[in-house]
Amino acid sequence: MGVAVSLLLHATPLIVAGGFWMSRPPRIMPPETVFEVELVRLQAPPRPPSEQPPGPTQVEAVAQKPVPKLPIQPRLQVAAVTAVEPLPAPPPRPAVAAETPPAPETTAPPSRPAPPAASTAAASQTWQGRLLAHLERHKRYPAEARARRLQGVAYVRFTMDRQGRVLSAALERSSGHAALDREALALLERAQPLPAPPAETPGERITLTVPVEFFTRRR
Numbered sequence: 001m002g003v004a005v006s007l008l009l010h011a012t013p014l015i016v017a018g019g020f021w022m023s024r025p026p027r028i029m030p031p032e033t034v035f036e037v038e039l040v041r042l043q044a045p046p047r048p049p050s051e052q053p054p055g056p057t058q059v060e061a062v063a064q065k066p067v068p069k070l071p072i073q074p075r076l077q078v079a080a081v082t083a084v085e086p087l088p089a090p091p092p093r094p095a096v097a098a099e100t101p102p103a104p105e106t107t108a109p110p111s112r113p114a115p116p117a118a119s120t121a122a123a124s125q126t127w128q129g130r131l132l133a134h135l136e137r138h139k140r141y142p143a144e145a146r147a148r149r150l151q152g153v154a155y156v157r158f159t160m161d162r163q164g165r166v167l168s169a170a171l172e173r174s175s176g177h178a179a180l181d182r183e184a185l186a187l188l189e190r191a192q193p194l195p196a197p198p199a200e201t202p203g204e205r206i207t208l209t210v211p212v213e214f215f216t217r218r219r
Contacts, residue, residue, distance in 0.1 A: 123198045130195045132210060138191035141214060145179045149216055152176045154184035157209045164193035172209050184212040 144150075152175030159167045169188045174181050188194075197206050 123200045127195060127198050127201070134195055135187060135191055135210065135212065139187050139212065140183060142179045142183050145177060145214065146216060150177045150180060151215050152180050153214070154181050154212045155209055156184050156188060156212060157207065158188055159205055159207045160194055161205055162196060164196045166192055166194065167205065175214065180214045187212060
């Protein structure tokens with residue numbers, strides 16, 4: 001019993017002190033101060049001028065690449081060319097006549113002499129005259145054109161063979177009236193066969209342009 005009382009007496013101050021410590025408000029610590037420091041490289045102080053005279057400037061030797069040596073080619077010795085005298089040409093051999101059989105002689109047919117130009121022109125004019133006279137005999141005056149007293153000259157261009165057949169025909173120049181132009185083309189078809197061209201006129205086909213006149217006679 002005495003021991004318990006003794007322990008209680010010794011523990012009482014500790015309990016009181018602990019309660020006082022627990023009842024005290026917590027101590028607020030001031031915020032820590034942060035220092036920012038910027039480091040700057042300091043320049044070295046200038047060196048004092050040297051009293052010694054400046055020495056020769058040292059040039060840094062640059063290592064050079066060795067230049068490759070090219071092989072030396074030996075010179076070719078050209079021997080002197082001696083002139084060679086040309087050999088004399090052999091004498092020409094005598095030409096031997098080739099034994100060829102003689103070509104057979106051909107006799108050309110006798111050429112027909114060309115007719116003189118004057119006779120050709122005269123024959124052509126004669127034939128053209130006969131041709132125009134032949135067309136005139138077969139020409140017809142259209143009744144309506146005669147009643148209206150229509151007149152004019154139509155030029156027709158046609159191609160004929162040597163037998164007098166008309167192969168093609170066309171109106172070269174109009175007379176100014178359709179009735180007269182139609183009759184001029186119909187005349188060539190109606191008047192076949194035309195007078196054959198003479199032998200002096202060349203060509204298998206002959207192309208001509210002839211006038212066909214239409215005029216009324218006054219009574």
